[in-house]
Amino acid sequence: MVIVQRKELTLAERLYLPEIFRGLSITFRKFFEKPITRQYPEEPLPTDEVTRGQPRLVVKDDGNIACVSCGMCEIACPAYAITIDGGETDRQIEREPKRFEIDMLRCILCGFCEEACPKDAIFMSNELELADYTRRGLIYDMEKLKRPKSALQPRIDYVYKINKRWRRTQA
């Protein structure tokens, strides 16, 4: 325990004028410092693989999406932003989503879908900006969500990296 020191103001401090100059000496020093502001739209925010932007669907190298519409991301989503309608396909995986929508107005970018996905089909991209004229335009369907795997590769590698470090692998 330490009792905080409080002292009465001295006469010089009560006189106000010397204190004004002391305060101004601090504020004027700031004129000569490097500015810390960023001209935002011209200088966008730096993003890297740690950045959790909007979720995107992985398109594999063969041109199909990796999603098998198991519905795990839909269940894991705390904001009820994801809607999936599954259907059958002739491909070997047998199931694929017929409709996959993420309501970007609801999405809170928590990354729970990315964690829950057992097929590496959904990852957080570094895309952050979100604007549209209509609400319907912000409900992203599959076409808007698809990204080639190469674009999401840094994030995929990062998620695997923290998974490795994070849990001992069992035999």
Place this chain on the structure above:
Amino acid sequence: MSGAQSGPTLTRQVFEYTPGTRPELDHDDPLHGELLKLNMGPQHPATHGVLRLGVTLDGERIVDVDPDVGFLHRGKEKSCESLGWHKFFPHTDRLDYVQPLMNNIGYALALEKLGGIEVPPRAKVVRVLLMELSRIMAHLIYIGTLGIDLGAVTIFFYSFRQREELYKVVDAYTGHRMNNTYVRIGGVYADVDEKVAAMIEKFLADFPAALDEIDAMLTRNRIWYDRNRGIGVISKEDAVAMSLTGPTLRGSGVNWDLRRAQPYSGYEEYDFDVPVGSVGDCYDRYLVRMTEMREAAKIAKQALDKLKTVKGDVLIEDRRYVLPPKDLVHSSMEELIFQFKVVTDMRLPRGEAYHGIESSKGELGFLVASDGTSKPLRCHIRAPGLMNIQALPMLAKGRLFSDMVSLIGSMDFVMGEVDR
């Protein structure tokens, strides 16, 4: 809290109002005797969120204050009951939104107590580091907003500049500046790597000098001194009786800090001082918070040093609560089943648990009750800000209206947490 503030209520207050209770009342004042009901908020910039204060004024003197909370009520406790254990984490971010990681940890600790989960040692160190950085973040907002309320706009920019540095650190660690959701049951999502550790080290090296600057601008400033000293004095007994916690309680001279009184996350291993005030006015609370920031930086430094020696995982390996590694999910059927089980039906054992942590505002507690299913039976949040608001009427009575701003600022509540 009375609902409609119409004629009859005002009359009752006139009769309740005894002349002895107001100091230095000017009886030649032509307005004497006629009470004015003034609504401060819910959109008032000085009320730090959507708080409405029904202030009854006699001239410039405050006769009564009626805080009206609930404008930001979003049903967080009920959300917890309907969402389930894990999916409530993003909601805890939004309680006291100036220190999201601290709320995450408070909730995780309550769940771990309920489940009897032991957190790995490295995760404990990371959590202490995150909590102390969050404390600095929250106190910087306090200094900045109180400054802007009392006319010291410079301080707002200086403190927010430091906070920006902290947000960069948190952004590099979690990928988000706010609403981080990076704490999990049984640890934290990712480890603090060298890059983030170096950023924190750099921040902690620069921070004391920046704090000294704020200190030099404020502590001996005559305007600041006059507007804070002797205002809102809470006695030790009153502070305990109103169940105030945190810097508000310690400002009144009560040596009670949960980090010392009921250590959690290994706080007993850290060397720090608990600052305590002597008078209990706004100025004491300000000094306590300033000292607390220095102490928090000290603890964070110790935690950073500990990270170099304490190695290991930052999340438990328990398939009941934690998702299996992603690469194993692809190859092993059992792990895939665990993945599905944890996401869809993560259960905590039957029982009830309460865990309180020393957040920047006071004791932030989560009471969780479980009936053994994947959803909580009850989740109650003990918000320190709600108790702090309770003290406002007692403190404001008889004071000038302009002191109200200092009082609101020094109580330091965030409405997201109060109304939840």
